[in-house]
Amino acid sequence: MGCGDNTGCAMENAKEIVADLSVRARVLEASYALGQAVSRELDMETLCDLVVEHLSRVFHAESLALMFSDDEGAELYVKRLRGQSGEPGDTRLKSSRGAAGTALAEQRLVCLREGHPALRDPTLVEPFHTPASVVAVPLTAPEGTLAHPLPEPLPPPMGSRATAAVPLVAKSKVKGVLALTWAEGEAQPSDEDLYMLEVLAAQAATAIDNAWLYAEIQKLNESLELKVRARTAELDAINAELAATIEELKQTQTQLVQNEKMASLGQLTAGIAHEINNPLAYSISNVGLATARLSTLEEFVNLMLTLDDLREVVSPAERLERSQTFIRGLVGDERFAADVEMFEAELIGLSVKDAADHCAQFLTYVQVCLKRDLQRDEPMAAVRNLLERGYRGLERVKAIVLDLRSFSRLDEAQYQNADVDKGITSTLSIVAHLVKDRQVAIEHNAGLADPYPCFPAKLNQVVLNLLTNAIQASPPGRKVTITTFETTNGPRIVVSDEGCGIPPENLTKIFDPFFTTKPVGHGTGLGLSISYKIIEEHRGKIWAKSSLEEGTTFTIELPPRGAGRRE
Ligand SMILES: Nc1ncnc2c1ncn2[C@@H]1O[C@H](COP(=O)(O)OP(=O)(O)OP(=O)(O)O)[C@@H](O)[C@H]1O
Ligand SMILES: [Mg+2]
Incomplete structure (x- = not known):
């Protein structure tokens, strides 16, 4: 800079600084205003309106186009257009053509005005000056991005004195281009205008990127929601199926x-x-x-x-x-x-x-x-004798019927105090025929003096299952013993036999429903599993110890009086 003296130089510098500061202030002001307008806007359509509105106010341009690029960056389509005839969205521009295409392809601001260095760039001249620099192409954009009828060609910026296009870059990706034209007779865009255009474009690009991401998230949410709904419906169906299976x-x-x-x-x-x-x-x-x-x-x-x-x-x-x-x-x-x-x-x-x-x-x-x-x-004498013998037979029948009644306790189906040993005695007469058939000896050591609160008929069923199993497992001549005794932790019932025993690998399975080693038609395999449930119902425990060829012992532990199930 050629200044005559120091004071003159200082003055010049001061002027320059002031001018620079005022430019910066203008830029800041415009940037702040745009920021205020768009920072909270996530709806893309409203955001585009706001950006165009704001930039039109800042730059007194003849026309302003907000263009978005497709995913590949090969084409631009006009999202908003101001000051030109034609509808936004009608028109697609091939990228790499015209100022907008060049700005997109090269990711930099492009400006054509008198005396601007860009004029010396031969690659930029042609696209700006021929009508073919803006080409209308049929719409192929994804559904929803363009909502208008098929295109009319966009009038080329013929006769404009200046054109500027700036890429919209966010996170190093070009999202679109902002293109402005100034008509003849208007003031040309100054360097400061272009600087401001770059700053505001960057700001607009960030806001547009956010709105884009928001829309993407919305879309993802929707699809996620759809997926969740579909999955929920699937789960509901599976649940219904499971419920039906459980019921079955x-x-x-x-x-x-x-x-x-x-x-x-x-x-x-x-x-x-x-x-x-x-x-x-x-x-x-x-x-x-x-x-x-x-x-x-x-x-x-x-x-x-x-x-x-x-x-x-x-x-x-x-x-x-x-x-x-x-x-x-x-x-x-x-x-x-x-x-x-x-x-x-x-x-x-x-x-x-x-x-x-x-x-x-x-x-x-x-x-x-x-x-x-x-x-x-x-x-x-003979008749008396015969009648006496007949009477004895009938007495025996009466005793069996009484035993049967006492076994099933038809009159005592409820939870109540019962004589457990009496129940065992009646159960023994129920298995008497089996004992006779298998030629097994039975010993009952009764040791429960006091009545015990229980379901008597169910306990009898357990004893019957254990005795039947023991008798069936015993060879002729062996003994089955059932012993009851009182402990401080409640009564105990022990059924032991000198039978074939249970192999260790089966011992863990005997309480499983349907586990049986008996031939088809001889055992359902439910006796012990039902017994287990009954003892569980009494809050007691049942387990077995066995040695092959030596015998098996089943022990039932019933809880102390007052600690069992209450009805
Ligand atoms: N005292 C025992 N000695 C040897 N094996 C036994 C004895 N008690 C039970 N088992 C074994 O346990 C299996 C299951 O017994 P459980 O009483 O549940 O069914 P089951 O006797 O086979 O048939 P069900 O009782 O339904 O007629 C028996 O098939 C047998 O193999
Ligand atoms: Mg059985």
């Missing part, structure tokens, strides 16, 4: 438990039938025999009565006739058949009186014979 399983379980009950009932019925059958058959046969003997007695009594009646008849003729009828009736009795024939022969030729006397003698003979038979047979 519950029903199956109920059905199985029912089947097991029916199977135990069948087993029980078979046992009871067997137990009752013997004494009942025995009683029936004894009562039958007694009845037969009674009819002999009845016959004798009838005969004696008839004989007495005949003796009392006064008229010899009538006595003879009735006696003869009675005697002929004895022909069917093998004891008297021959005598009757002889008697008939002897009557021939006798007078009525003699014949009547002869009849009386014969009747006396019959009476003597019957008495002798009676004395010899002792039918009274």
Whole structure:
């Protein structure tokens, strides 16, 4: 700078500084205003309106276009256009053409004005001055980005005195271009204008980038929401399916438990039938025999009565006739058949009186014979004996029925104090037939003196399961022992046998439903799992210890009185 003296130089410097400061102040002011306007705006359409509005006010340009580039940066489409005819969004520009294309491709501000160094750049001249520098192309932008009808060509900036285009760069990526033209006669854009344009473009680019990201996030949110909804619907469907499966399983379980009950009932019925059958058959046969003997007695009594009646008849003729009828009736009795024939022969030729006397003698003979038979047979004693034996049989049946009633405790289905050992005794008579069949000995060591609060019928079912398993596992001649005793921690029931034992690998499975080593049709494998549940219901424990070929011991631990289940 050529200044004549120091003061002049200082003045010049001061002026320059002031000018510079005023430019900076203007830029800051415009930047602050734009910042204020756009900083909180995330809606892209409103943001574009705000940017264009603001820049139009700052630069007195003939036209202002806000253009966005596609993802590849190959094309620009006009998002907002001010001061030109034509609709924004109608037009696409090939990038690398014109000032806007060049600004996009080279990521720098491009300006054409008189005396601007850009004019000396031959690559920039042509695109600015030919009408082809702005080309309208059909819309191929993604749905939603352009909402207007097909394009009219954008009038080229012919006749403009100046054009400036600045890339919108955010996070080192070009998002679009801001392009302005100044008409002839207008003031040309100054360097300060261009500086301000760069600053404001950077600010607008950041705001646009944020709105873009926000829109992306919104889109992602929506798709995420859709995915979550779809997944929730899927989960709901799976849940519904699971609920249905669980319901089905519950029903199956109920059905199985029912089947097991029916199977135990069948087993029980078979046992009871067997137990009752013997004494009942025995009683029936004894009562039958007694009845037969009674009819002999009845016959004798009838005969004696008839004989007495005949003796009392006064008229010899009538006595003879009735006696003869009675005697002929004895022909069917093998004891008297021959005598009757002889008697008939002897009557021939006798007078009525003699014949009547002869009849009386014969009747006396019959009476003597019957008495002798009676004395010899002792039918009274026999009948008493038979009836006594029948009675004993019926007593046995009665005892079995009582045991059965006590076992099932039909009258004691509720949770209540019960005599556990009495329950075991009745259960033992239920398995008596099995014990007999398998020739096993049973020992019951009863040690529970006081009643215990429980479901008596259910406890009996557990004992029945354990005893049945023990008996079935025992070879003939071995012993099954059931022992009960009291501890300070509650009663204990121990069932042990000298049977085949349980292999260690099975010991962990025996309480699983359906685990059975018995042949098909002989065991459902539910006995121990149901027993386990029943003891659990009593807040007790059940476990087994076993040695192969030596035997098995099941222990039931019931909680102390007052600590078990309360109803
Ligand atoms: N005292 C025992 N000695 C040997 N094995 C036993 C004894 N008790 C149970 N087991 C074994 O445990 C299995 C399961 O017993 P559980 O009572 O649950 O079913 P099950 O007796 O097979 O059939 P169910 O009782 O339904 O008729 C038996 O099949 C048997 O293998
Ligand atoms: Mg069983």
